Ligand SMILES: Cc1cc2nc3c(=O)[nH]c(=O)nc-3n(C[C@H](O)[C@H](O)[C@H](O)COP(=O)(O)OP(=O)(O)OC[C@H]3O[C@@H](n4cnc5c(N)ncnc54)[C@H](O)[C@@H]3O)c2cc1C
């Protein structure tokens with residue numbers, strides 16, 4: 324059987340803006356070189372892409388931008404290994420390869436008219452930012468929005484230049500938390516799950532969308548359940564190791580589920596049905 328190799332062909336894109344979010348995380352804005360693709364490219368919040376640095380390799384990143392803002396895409400990259408280090412070495416004007424968009428997405432159609440509770444930690448805010456800015460651009464379609472976002476220190480928070488836009492949007496509350504403050508930090512000091520418990524957002528007609536370190540998710544789930552959120556009302560996005568992104572390599576499966584095809588977005592009800600080894 325022959326394989327369609329065009330599946331793996333990246334599209335050329337030029338990095339036109341790089342924002343240093345934290346000491347180890349940068350956000351890249353990329354513009355497709357083909358004007359037709361630049362205009363036609365669209366996606367949904369929660370989807371991901373494969374980004375290649377020529378001569379180095381390829382890695383998976385969620386789309387951190389919103390499809391409501393056309394002409395470019397953004398992805399935020401935490402430096403952890405060879406490929407992410409090579410991305411961090413790039414400068415504005417350099418080219419990368421992009422394949423995608425892949426995977427399913429946050430069910431924004433079903434979220435219409437509902438209260439939204441975002442719970443993000445660290446770089447896990449990247450896919451949530453895509454959905455959040457999507458909802459803010461279509462503000463009248465969604466109900467009240469609570470955003471909980473935590474990091475280890477104030478210097479580890481990404482998207483700080485968007486906080487004022489988020490917190491001043493109509494009917495939106497932004498709750499920032501750090502594990503350890505500094506001399507300038509006047510906000511909450513403590514872990515996100517505890518902050519969620521203290522603020523106690525209503526579960527009625529609400530959806531909770533979470534992404535962050537496993538320990539944050541682990542302790543947030545019981546708080547959400549205590550508030551009355553059912554397993555169907557809690558949505559998360561999984562970051563399993565991936566290679567092909569298109570259901571071919573078998574790298575990302577959990578039992579019969581391929582995270583790259585069936586996910587990466589799952590309800591907690593779906594995750595509970597995964598095999599016990601997960
Ligand atoms: C659907 C999806 C969305 C992602 N979105 C983002 C994103 O928006 N921003 C971002 O910075 N990263 C994201 N990642 C993770 C990103 O793909 C990895 O950090 C990247 O592949 C690391 O490549 P590397 O060559 O630099 O590091 P490697 O040399 O491959 O690994 C360095 C270290 O990072 C760990 N690591 C690598 N990949 C993962 C992973 N997927 N999960 C947990 N640990 C991992 C390795 O175990 C190792 O300890 C996402 C992954 C998936 C699957």
Ligand code: FES
Nearest residue numbers: 566568572573583
């Ligand atoms: S990443 Fe290859 S099958 Fe999912």
